[in-house]
Amino acid sequence: MREELKGGKTFRTALEAAYTRVFTTIFDANATTFIAAIILYWFGTGPVKGFAVTLSIGLVASFFTALFVTRTVMETISLKNIKSLKMLQFFKNANIDFLRRRKIAYYVSLGLIILSVVALMINKGPRYGVDFTGGYLLEVSYEKNVDTEVIRKALMDIGFKDATIQRYTGTNIFLIKVKESEPEVMDEIKSTLKSLGKDSKVEFPREELVGPAVSKGLQVRALWVVFLGMIGILIYVTIRFTFRFGVASVIALFHDVFITLGIITLMGKELTIPMIAALLTILGYSINDSIVISDRIRENLKLMRRDNFDTVVNRSLNSTLGRTIITSLTTIFVLLALYLFGGRVIHDFSFALLIGVVVGTYSSIFVVASIVVDWEHKKPTRRK
Secondary structure, eight states: OHHHHTTTTOOOHHHHHHHHHHHHHHHHHHHHHHHHHHHHHHOOOHHHHHHHHHHHHHHHHHIIIIIIIIIHHHHHHHTOOOOOOOOOSSSSTOOOOGGGGHHHHHHHHHHHHHHHHHHHHHHTTEEEEEHHHOOOEEEEEEOOOOOOHHHHHHHHHHTTTTTTTEEOSSSSEEEEEEEEOOOOHHHHHHHHHTTTTTSSSSEEEEEEEEOOOHHHHHHHHHHHHHHHHEEEEEHHHHHHHHHHHHHHHHHHHHHHHHHHHHHHHHHHEEHHHHHHHHHHHHHHHHHHHHHHHHHHHHHHHHHOSSOOOOHHHHHHHHHHHHHHHHHHHHHHHHHHHHHHHHHHHHHHHHHHHHHHHHHHHHHHHHHHHHHHHHHHHOOOOOOO
16 A cells, blocks of 8 residues: 555555555465464474464354454545555665676675574484473472472472473463473482472373384375475466466475474574474565565566566565565564563473574565576576
8 A cells, every 4th residue: 555655656556556456465365374384284283283273263264354453444544535645665766776786695695504404413403302302291280389490490400401391371281391201210210399388289191102203204294294385376376377387486485494493493593383384484485475476477477468477576575575575574573572571381382483484585675586586597488
C-alpha cells in the first residue's frame, strides 16, 4: 500500500490496489510455511507435533488477519475522508545495485559455510542433546515451592552441569534430562532432588530411559524432517514460480539452516528437539522473505519487458527492501525479548531463531536473486 500511495493514488484507490496485488504473495508465503508445519507434524514427536499444530493455527490466523481484519480496519479509516497516510520508510527511493555486489555475497556465504564445516568437524558433528544421544528423563514433584536455579546448582554440585531442567507452568513439577543412565547415578540424582524438599513430600511421577536405538532413530527422523521440508518447498515454488526460483530458494534454505547449525555448534549449544523445531521455523521464515521478492520479480518481468533481467531484479530487490528490513527488525525485537527474558527453557530456541532470521534476511536479498540472475546469464529465457 505504501508503494501505491507513493505512486500518487488516493488512500481509497491505493487500498483497493494493494489488497488486489497482495493476495498471491500472502498466500504463497503462508503456504510454504504451512508445508513445513505439515511435515513437522507428520514426522515429529510429541513436543514437535504440538509446535506444528500451534504454528499451523498461527498461520491460518495470520492469513485471515492480513487479508480480512486489517482490510476492514483500513476501510473504516478510509471512510473518514483521509486522502493519504504516512508510513515508516527506511529507504526512500532506494537504488542499490545488489547484483554488482553478489560476488562479495558469495564469498561471505562461503566463509560462513566453511566456518560451520570446521565447527562441526571439530565437534565431530552437532552436540546432540539427551533426545538424540540417549539418557535419563525424570519428573520430580515438590509439595513446597522450589526454585529452578536451586535444582540446577544442586545438580551441578554433583557433576551434572549440562542437565536440562524445565518447570511446568503454575506447578512445582520439573522435567529433568541428563545424559547418564547408570542406576547408581540415577539414585544419586534422586537423593539430591529429595534433599531439596525440606522435609516435605517429594514424588517422582515419571522416570524414563531413552535408549541408544530410540535416540538414533530420532536423529534419522530429524534429518528426514528437514530434508522433506526442503523438497516440499522446492515443489511448491517450482509450481508457483519456476524451477530456477525453486532451486535458488532451496539452496538459500540449506545455506540458512547449515550456517545456523554451525553457529549454534560453535557456541556450544546442544541440538535438541526444540532446536529442530527452531531450524524448521527458520525454513518457513526464510522462504517467506524469498517468496515476497520472487513474487515482485515475477510481477516486474511483466511490467518491464524492455529492461534487461538484471535491471528488473535490482528494481524488485530495492522495492521490497523496506518491507524486508521492517519485517526482520520486528521479528528480531520479539526474539531478543524471548532470549533476554524468556528464561533458560527457551534460551537456546530463541538464540537459534535469532541467528536464523539474520542469516535468512541476508540470503533472501543476496543469495536467491543472485543465483537466479547467474543462471539467467548462462541460459537466458528472455531477451536482454
